[in-house]
Amino acid sequence: MASSEPVREQANCLSYTIDAADTIVAVSGLWDDFARDNDGESIVAEKIMGQKLDQFIHGDETLMFVRTMIMSARVLQRPVYRPYRCDSPKLKRFMEMTVQPRSEGSVEVMHRELRCEPIACKIPMAAESSGAHVPFVKRCSLCNRIRAEGVWSEIDEAAEAKRLPAEVAPLKVIYGVCPDCLASRGVVL
Numbered sequence: 001m002a003s004s005e006p007v008r009e010q011a012n013c014l015s016y017t018i019d020a021a022d023t024i025v026a027v028s029g030l031w032d033d034f035a036r037d038n039d040g041e042s043i044v045a046e047k048i049m050g051q052k053l054d055q056f057i058h059g060d061e062t063l064m065f066v067r068t069m070i071m072s073a074r075v076l077q078r079p080v081y082r083p084y085r086c087d088s089p090k091l092k093r094f095m096e097m098t099v100q101p102r103s104e105g106s107v108e109v110m111h112r113e114l115r116c117e118p119i120a121c122k123i124p125m126a127a128e129s130s131g132a133h134v135p136f137v138k139r140c141s142l143c144n145r146i147r148a149e150g151v152w153s154e155i156d157e158a159a160e161a162k163r164l165p166a167e168v169a170p171l172k173v174i175y176g177v178c179p180d181c182l183a184s185r186g187v188v189l
């Protein structure tokens, strides 16, 4: 966090606020730009207002982490933090999520980009819901590493080691949480 760059810091931050019943009641920041950049047209601000948060979080394990953070912030009545990755097809994006308790059980969830760097090999990926009929890799929602042939690694490393399924484009991914992130319990207090 560079205090000499307040404008940039703000530009890379987006947030939403949920009420005590986990309904999204406010969004701010460059949410719409972010959603479009990340192939998330369906989650632009106007469509998520008034909706339940759970609908927009994919994967049971990911949902568990977000819920744990929200519950921690509510119970502790202080902000909780967690670094995570939110890669775009071309960039490794190092992010931080902050859950800030507000009044009457509401919380504000802020996502801030800390830094980014290019991904060496650009492999198109698509979320797969079932995985029943196609080769797929599991991807950690928190650190964005993938599991291919039983090994958790960065996507570039997996490609270099030729662990990715051949002849599948885009690469099918199922989101979950890797053992390392699971062990960390997700919350930095």
Ligand SMILES: [Zn+2]
Binding pocket: 140, 141, 142, 143, 144, 145, 177, 178, 179, 180, 181, 182
């Ligand atoms: Zn992970």
